[in-house]
Amino acid sequence: MIDLQLQRLSFASPAYALSISLRHSILRAPLGLNFSLAELQLEHEQIHLGAWHIDELVGCLVLAPIDQYAVRMRQVAVREDFQQKGVGTALVRYSEEVAREHDVDTLTLHARKSAVPFYQKLGYQEDAEEFMEVGIPHIRMWLSL
Ligand SMILES: CC(C)(COP(=O)(O)OP(=O)(O)OC[C@H]1O[C@@H](n2cnc3c(N)ncnc32)[C@H](O)[C@@H]1OP(=O)(O)O)[C@@H](O)C(=O)NCCC(=O)NCCS
Incomplete structure (x- = not known):
């Protein structure tokens, strides 16, 4: 396992800007999409988590509160x-700890179909139905905390 530091990133901080750039290059640019200003403004109320290797941000995710029961x-x-070096696993496990601190029962997500086996390995359950989001198939998955 590589050396990793897991941390919260403050909204609109320089580290948050690095996470937008990482998310853009991994999730949006390959689909020919960009973030809109309106979409990013909503992130003010969300929790941003990052994985650092030495001084480089190598992974990130966002937790968006849904209600008192779910994130x-x-x-x-x-x-x-x-x-494929354990960074995604470390980040998802960290996000589960953070979600538990918020006293919610369920962590849910819209998984890209290509990433479903990754979440299955971490114990997430999935719906039978697929749906389209950002132009590609997704499946809703969840973990009871
Ligand atoms: C999907 C993603 C977050 C996984 O993170 P990662 O750091 O590569 O995953 P890990 O190294 O922690 O992998 C854990 C296990 O899941 C497996 N795995 C990871 N990604 C997988 C995938 N897309 N399909 C099948 N298995 C996968 C790994 O092989 C590993 O298996 P093992 O425990 O048997 O060795 C990362 O590959 C990624 O950013 N992919 C592109 C963007 C994306 O799809 N994001 C998810 C959107 S829902």
């Missing part, structure tokens, strides 16, 4: 040259 994990991205 949605979104925008899970690991830098390409750090994928």
Whole structure:
């Protein structure tokens, strides 16, 4: 396992800007999409988590509160040259700890179909139905905390 530091990132901080850039390159640019200003403004109320290797941000995700019972994990991205090294697992486990601190029962997400096996390995359950989001198939998944 590589040396990793897991941390919260403050909204609009320089570290948050690095996370937008990472999310853009891993999740949006390959689909020919960009973040809109309106979309990013909503992130003010969300929790931003980052994985650092030495002084480089190599992974990040966002937790968006849904209600008093559930939090949605979104925008899970690991830098390409750090994928398959345990960074995604460390980040998801960290996000579960953070969600538990908020006293919610369920962590839910819209998983890209290509990433479903990753979440299954971490114990997440999935709906049978697929749906389209950002032009690609997704499946709702969840973990009872
Ligand atoms: C999907 C992603 C977050 C996983 O993070 P990661 O750091 O590469 O994953 P890990 O190294 O922690 O992998 C844990 C396990 O899941 C497996 N795994 C990871 N990604 C997988 C995938 N896309 N399909 C199948 N298995 C996968 C790994 O092989 C590993 O298996 P093992 O325990 O048997 O060795 C990362 O690859 C990524 O950013 N992908 C591109 C963006 C994306 O799809 N994000 C998710 C949107 S819902």
